[in-house]
Amino acid sequence: xxxxxxxxxxxxxxxxxxxxxxxxxxxxxxxxxxxxxxxxxxxxxxxxxxxxxxxxxxxxxxxxxxxxxxxxxxxxxxxxxxxxxxxxxxxxxxxxxxxxxxxxxxxxxxxxxxxxxxxxxxxxxxxxxxxxxxxxxxxxxxxxxxxxxxxxxxxxxxxxxxxxxxxxxxxxxxxxxxxxxxxxxxxxxxxxxxxxxxxx
Numbered sequence: 001x002x003x004x005x006x007x008x009x010x011x012x013x014x015x016x017x018x019x020x021x022x023x024x025x026x027x028x029x030x031x032x033x034x035x036x037x038x039x040x041x042x043x044x045x046x047x048x049x050x051x052x053x054x055x056x057x058x059x060x061x062x063x064x065x066x067x068x069x070x071x072x073x074x075x076x077x078x079x080x081x082x083x084x085x086x087x088x089x090x091x092x093x094x095x096x097x098x099x100x101x102x103x104x105x106x107x108x109x110x111x112x113x114x115x116x117x118x119x120x121x122x123x124x125x126x127x128x129x130x131x132x133x134x135x136x137x138x139x140x141x142x143x144x145x146x147x148x149x150x151x152x153x154x155x156x157x158x159x160x161x162x163x164x165x166x167x168x169x170x171x172x173x174x175x176x177x178x179x180x181x182x183x184x185x186x187x188x189x190x191x192x193x194x195x196x197x198x199x200x
Contacts, residue, residue: 015053017043019067022060027106031061031114061114062122068107069129072100076136089140091196094160094187098180101164109168134158144193159190 021042025034036057037047054060075096083089101108115123137157138150145153163186172179188195 014043014045014049018045018050018053018060019064023064023106023110026061026064026114027109031057031110031117036060058117058119061110062118064107065111065115065118065122065126068100068104068111069126069133071104071107072097073129073133076133080136080140083140086140086143087193088196090137090144090191090193091188093137093140094164094184094191094195095180097161097164098183098187101167101183102176102180105168108165112165112168134161137161141191141193145191148192156191160187163187163190 018039022034022039025038025042034057035047036050039057039060040047040050043050050060054063076093079092079096080089083092111126115126118126134154134157137160138153141153141157142148142150145156148156164183167179167183174182184195
């Protein structure tokens with residue numbers, strides 16, 4: 001076994017630490033204000049060690065956003081495929097997005113602030129994945145709101161997600177459980193569907 005292999009086995013979480021550090025710093029200060037050395041220091045490694053995993057700082061940003069989109073898309077697919085009915089699926093989608101907005105707010109904030117810094121191909125790919133994620137919401141809302149046209153369904157979904165993400169760019173000062181309950185009520189109001197009493 002080579003020394004390089006041994007080093008990698010000793011630190012299997014290095015890539016995740018780099019992405020976590022990059023997300024936190026970029027959300028706080030902006031992509032252009034953060035250097036690779038700072039990301040490395042935050043992750044507990046030398047800045048040059050990042051290049052073992054990523055070719056450039058922009059590659060780190062792409063990986064951060066891909067990781068976040070994977071999280072949203074994978075959970076949405078699981079919810080839609082396993083929920084007992086459309087109302088259960090919709091409430092679960094709402095509550096999952098709220099959880100991300102509260103516990104992984106760096107990722108969502110970076111997407112909103114920094115997606116324009118991505119190479120065009122990556123930006124288009126992530127926008128396409130975002131549209132597919134929104135389609136999961138529209139798909140389960142449509143049978144519950146047959147009074148709405150397709151454009152109106154999409155407006156309602158965007159409004160609900162916007163209500164949830166209103167908490168990204170300021171500190172509400174609310175405890176997480178109170179904030180989650182408030183966002184849950186707001187999002188369901190935007191969708192025009194009564195929330196379930198208990199998360200499904």
